[in-house]
Amino acid sequence: MNEPHAGQERWLKMYYFVRAVFSFAWVSAAVGAARHAPGLAAALLVIYPAWDALANLVDGTRNGGLAANRTQAVNVAASLIVAVGVAIALPDQNRVLAVFGVWAIVSGLLQLGTGLRRWKVYGAQWAMILSGAQSALAGVAFIVQARTSAAPAIATVAGYAGFGAFYFLVSALALQAAAWRRKRAVGA
DSSP states (O other): OOHHHHHHHHHHHHHHHHHHHHHHHHHHHHHHHHHHOHHHHHHHHHHHHHHHHHHHHHHHHHTTOTTTOHHHHHHHHHHHHHHHHHHHHTTOHHHHHHHHHHHHHHHHHHHHHHHHHHHHHHOOOHHHHHHHHHHHHHHHHHHHHHTSSSOOOHHHHHHHHHHHHHHHHHHHHHHHHHHHHHHHHHHO
């Protein structure tokens, strides 16, 4: 593997680990805030898509620019719009969940596209592809749930974020395993 490609793969692995750690921390904060600090819970609901926008911006820029990574460029815009939309929808949790639902569909399909594109270069993207598809399905469930009379809790979004964290962690580990296999094959 050439050095620029290896460097990009290292970046991607680190990026996935950072996304996993942030998401696990967000889930922990969201679950704790839901019980004791409704204001913090509201802020966390805005922070989550804002963080996604920032993460996609940094990763897209780091991997050849947003013009070369259109799925991430659109994801940056969609996530920023959702952060504003969630802020506007608060405190109506049903509307917040509906906004998250639309975002989960859009960002999931964009993540699926990014994963498919990266599969050709890096391999080991099956978890990101699966995560994108599952996100889109979760979005549909969010929209259906938002239309019910029961007020949803931040725990609904926390579960979604927890699955995302899991998939980012698996993706980082899959890239690491692929690197170890290549290294052993070269050394054999």
